[in-house]
Amino acid sequence: MSWAPSIFLDPWSGRRVPGPASHSISTAAHAAIWIPVPQTASDAMTLNGGGSGAGGSRGGGRERERRRGSTPWGPAPPLHRRSMPVDERDLQAALAPGALTTAEAGTGAQGPRLDWPEGSSDSLSSGGSDSDESIYKVLLLGAPGVGKSALARIFGGIEDGPEAEAAGHTYDRSIMVDGEEAALMVYDIWEQDGGRWLPGHCMAMGDAYVIVYSVTDKDSFEKASELRVQLRRARQTDDVPIILVGNKSDLVRSREVSLDEGRACAVVFDCKFIETSAALHHNVQALFEGVVRQIRLRRDSKEANARRQAGTRRRESLGKKAKRFLGRIVARNSRKMALRAKSKSCHDLSVL
Numbered sequence: 001m002s003w004a005p006s007i008f009l010d011p012w013s014g015r016r017v018p019g020p021a022s023h024s025i026s027t028a029a030h031a032a033i034w035i036p037v038p039q040t041a042s043d044a045m046t047l048n049g050g051g052s053g054a055g056g057s058r059g060g061g062r063e064r065e066r067r068r069g070s071t072p073w074g075p076a077p078p079l080h081r082r083s084m085p086v087d088e089r090d091l092q093a094a095l096a097p098g099a100l101t102t103a104e105a106g107t108g109a110q111g112p113r114l115d116w117p118e119g120s121s122d123s124l125s126s127g128g129s130d131s132d133e134s135i136y137k138v139l140l141l142g143a144p145g146v147g148k149s150a151l152a153r154i155f156g157g158i159e160d161g162p163e164a165e166a167a168g169h170t171y172d173r174s175i176m177v178d179g180e181e182a183a184l185m186v187y188d189i190w191e192q193d194g195g196r197w198l199p200g201h202c203m204a205m206g207d208a209y210v211i212v213y214s215v216t217d218k219d220s221f222e223k224a225s226e227l228r229v230q231l232r233r234a235r236q237t238d239d240v241p242i243i244l245v246g247n248k249s250d251l252v253r254s255r256e257v258s259l260d261e262g263r264a265c266a267v268v269f270d271c272k273f274i275e276t277s278a279a280l281h282h283n284v285q286a287l288f289e290g291v292v293r294q295i296r297l298r299r300d301s302k303e304a305n306a307r308r309q310a311g312t313r314r315r316e317s318l319g320k321k322a323k324r325f326l327g328r329i330v331a332r333n334s335r336k337m338a339l340r341a342k343s344k345s346c347h348d349l350s351v352l
């Protein structure tokens, strides 16, 4: 008995959605990332390897091994198909003090290349150390407890629980952004003083940085500003994308940092800004897609970016088109408004 799922669990939003055609995740990654949701009892049996057919009993052992816990709509997806922790000893060796001098870090030299582990990811068909130019390294920075790991785990498709404990601190995944696939390696390795990773090395190795604070913790917001200053010093000559992220936006009643404060900080420090809630999976997809767009805008030719933007505009809804059009008129007609438009652009992650 075979069953072709028509409803899937969206790992980004946690919502049930129709089949793969409507997703932005690559087809290659699809099978590994999206969780099929059974619609009927017989679907659920098929999905669970139930039933009395030969297929059901032959693959039963392996199926059982793949099942880890269950969700109300069926079994949890297989472990680590969706993300690949890098061997941390290799990573530490590559980042050891001798591997990159402070001077290099200070002048913005790229960190040492990390070899892509063999057979590491089903989502990166062209993976391999030779091609890691095309893998964008994204570092998460921020004070303790602001939700860096929570965001990284959502990116990696790792659920809380034992799976999360075993997941390591680096996550790779291919995502489709503006009709083109992008491979990201997200590093959740930032530790404060006394941590295993040297801050200088972390600051030297990224193709983009995500500085996270918690909107419920003013100190973490101040820490984010400090980190921005440190980054500017470490990567003076580089134009690396930096995205300031106010996480835990769901905790409305304990908010200590307003949306406007976050925005203003991003304008002052010349970086992009977004508020997220890892708990609600809110804006997490937008964050990582924005990271890709910011890298592309700096790395790729104007023509390539214009082509992508044109494609995106074609796909945009009428409402969005109208909003964009009005925004342009407003910005043109008034200086004051133009200034506002500039500060507004800090949270448009699709423009420079």
Ligand SMILES: Nc1nc2c(ncn2[C@@H]2O[C@H](COP(=O)(O)OP(=O)(O)OP(=O)(O)O)[C@@H](O)[C@H]2O)c(=O)[nH]1
Binding pocket: 142, 143, 144, 145, 146, 147, 148, 149, 150, 151, 190, 247, 248, 249, 250, 251, 276, 277, 278, 279, 280
């Ligand atoms: N309500 C809420 N809680 C969150 C959110 N993001 C993370 N948390 C919780 O905040 C706590 C800390 O989250 P982590 O992801 O471990 O934070 P971290 O920045 O990685 O912390 P360190 O590993 O200490 O640097 C955990 O209990 C999370 O469940 C969010 O968006 N909303």
